[in-house]
Each structure stands twice: as structure tokens, then as C-alpha cells.
Amino acid sequence: MEKSRESGFLFCNWCGTMLVLKSTKYAECPLCKTTRNAKEIINKEIAYTVTAEDIRRELGISLFGEKTQEEAELPKIKKACEKCEHPELVYTTRQTRSADEGQTTYYTCPNCAHRFTEG
Ligand SMILES: [Zn+2]
Ligand SMILES: [Zn+2]
Known part of the structure; x- marks a missing residue:
């Protein structure tokens, strides 16, 4: 895959491998394990891989009607x-x-x- 300036944030700074979003907090290069803050990514093109629901789950925000009755x-x-x-x-x-x-x-x-x- 070709690296471009526009989507450079999707790729590892060091080896150019496409980053894998490990959580809503960070993305990781599968090759050299360099991590990148997901915030800068989420606001951009990769947002489609992280749904709003994933973010809510990650942040621990419970949805309405999902009350635990423990x-x-x-x-x-x-x-x-x-x-x-x-x-x-x-x-x-x-x-x-x-x-x-x-x-x-x-x-x-x-x-x-x-x-x-x-x-
Ligand atoms: Zn890398
Ligand atoms: Zn009793």
C-alpha cells in the first residue's frame, strides 16, 4: 500500500506498516509495536472502524436501559x-x-x- 501525506497518520512513522487500532485509545504498528494515540486518528479518516458504540463501551458509558441489578x-x-x-x-x-x-x-x-x- 502506498503511503501518502494525507493518510500518513494511518501508518507507522518508522516502518510504514498500516496501524491496527487496538482500542479507542491507541493504534499499534503490528510490525514494530510503535503505538500512536488514537485521538488524532479517530477525528480523521479511520473513524469508520470505531463505531460510536465501541467508544461508549471503551469509556464505560452505559446505554439507557442497560442498568445492572446487582x-x-x-x-x-x-x-x-x-x-x-x-x-x-x-x-x-x-x-x-x-x-x-x-x-x-x-x-x-x-x-x-x-x-x-x-x-
Ligand atoms: Zn512500525
Ligand atoms: Zn432476615
């Missing part, structure tokens, strides 16, 4: 379960309709799955 992410509180006395409960809070009543806290026991509210 229990590890739920807030926990040091409070004993009414039923089995498990010392730590998962909780969520919700504002009740009347502002005077404040918010209701919903507790879920991760041990026996007992649910109860407080508020």
Missing part, C-alpha cells in the same frame, strides 16, 4: 432483620406523596428476603 450496588445499612436478625439490610428510600410524612424506607433482608418498611 445486589452489590444496592445501599446497605447496619440494621438487624426483624425476622432472622441478620445484621445488615439492603434499603431503598422513597418519598411519600405527602411532604409532611417525609420518606419511607424499605428494607430487604439479604439473608431471608424478609421485607418491611419504616417511615
Whole structure:
């Protein structure tokens, strides 16, 4: 492949081999392993090899409707379960309709799955 000034950024500075985009962060020469910042490339012609979705994935931006429902992410509180006395409960809070009543806290026991509210 012929090297040209216009697309020179696609090729290795040292050996002229076409760079392989390893991630959205950098491109690498498969021959001499020279790396090149992908930012300067993405803004130019090679953009078509990196889709917007790849970039989102790389940056860790989750798409709408892709929420993980892992229990590890739920807030926990040091409070004993009414039923089995498990010392730590998962909780969520919700504002009740009347502002005077404040918010209701919903507790879920991760041990026996007992649910109860407080508020
Ligand atoms: Zn090279
Ligand atoms: Zn329990």
C-alpha cells in the first residue's frame, strides 16, 4: 500500500506498516509495536472502524436501559432483620406523596428476603 501525506497518520512513522487500532485509545504498528494515540486518528479518516458504540463501551458509558441489578450496588445499612436478625439490610428510600410524612424506607433482608418498611 502506498503511503501518502494525507493518510500518513494511518501508518507507522518508522516502518510504514498500516496501524491496527487496538482500542479507542491507541493504534499499534503490528510490525514494530510503535503505538500512536488514537485521538488524532479517530477525528480523521479511520473513524469508520470505531463505531460510536465501541467508544461508549471503551469509556464505560452505559446505554439507557442497560442498568445492572446487582445486589452489590444496592445501599446497605447496619440494621438487624426483624425476622432472622441478620445484621445488615439492603434499603431503598422513597418519598411519600405527602411532604409532611417525609420518606419511607424499605428494607430487604439479604439473608431471608424478609421485607418491611419504616417511615
Ligand atoms: Zn512500525
Ligand atoms: Zn432476615
